[in-house]
Amino acid sequence: MLRLVIGVMGNAAALLLFAAPTLTMSRIVRKKSTEGFSCVPYVTTLLNCLLYTWYGLPVVSNKWENVPLFTINGTGILFELSFIIIYLWFSTARGKIKVTATVIPAIVVFCITAIISAVVFHDHQHRKVFVGSVAIVASVSMYASPLVVVKQVILTKNVEYMPFYVSLFSFISSSLWMAYGLLSHDIFVASPNLVGTPLSILQLVLYCKYRKAGTVELPNKRDPEGNKVNDEKTIQLQVVICDTENGKN
Incomplete structure (x- = not known):
């Protein structure tokens, strides 16, 4: 019962995390420019959502044991695709090339992982180990991707391109999913969030330190x-x- 409650709370927190960049996208649409925002976090999050949606499906997991994982990451795919499309639309020619060069490998990695897990492995346990291992790498990359912006924040002492709510919801979501993974005895859910939680705390600390810096x-x-x-x-x-x-x- 506790596991289910944590899963529902994790879904709510993750939904807020996926929706948080909406403010950034609104700014990009309003100014018709991607400015200094990076698309890398959206691409890594898309790959993470694709892999964990596949991981939560009965093809990999045993029946519907990971329904919360499947539902929220399926929703996340829609959010991230929308953000990437908006970013591409308002990006420069050079920016479009960079984003495309990042998105295509992510899609290829997911397709290869899905095909191998479905064709090569014939039981849920081995499929979970294979897909989960790839998903851990993608999830850690997702939580680490804002570090690109962290460097910029430290250099300029300006948190303009590191939205507070993204960092906050990232912390809440990773904490809850870490608890869900531990309660489920699922290392492939818990371990990446063990990395994501302290990284999110780092972002919040930097935000508090530099939020009053003038521009x-x-x-x-x-x-x-x-x-x-x-x-x-x-x-x-x-x-x-x-x-x-x-x-x-």
Whole structure:
């Protein structure tokens, strides 16, 4: 009973996590530009959802033992596909190439994993081990993908491109799914969330540390496609200005 309750709570938290980037997508649509946001977290999350949806289906799991896992990740696929399409639509030509070069390998990895598990292995136990092992790697990559933005946050002392609610719901979701995996004695559900929980805490700590840092609109260089280019001197100047403003408070 407790396992089911945790699963339902995990579903609710994960749904909030999947929906959190809606604010970012609204900003991208409004400004008709992807700005400094990265598409990597959406692609890694899509792969994670694809693998865990497959993992939760009766083809891999024993009957419907992992219904919460199947339902929420199936929903996550719809969210992530929508975000990636929006990102592609408003991205530059170079950005579209980069996103496509990231999405295609993710789809290929899922297809190969699904085919091998269905054709090569003939019992649920071996299928769960195979698919779960691949899913662990994808899940850890999903939780680690925001670290790309973390570097930018530390350099600029600006949390603009690391939305608070994404970090918060990531922490709540990973904590609940870790509990669900432990109660189910399922290492393939619990272990990636053992990594995701501390990484989410790191993001929240950085947000609290830098959330009051000031930002100043500086002249930006642009490449031939019209994209903003923040060179090293610009970043350093932003940091100096932020430090100066913080010193006045």
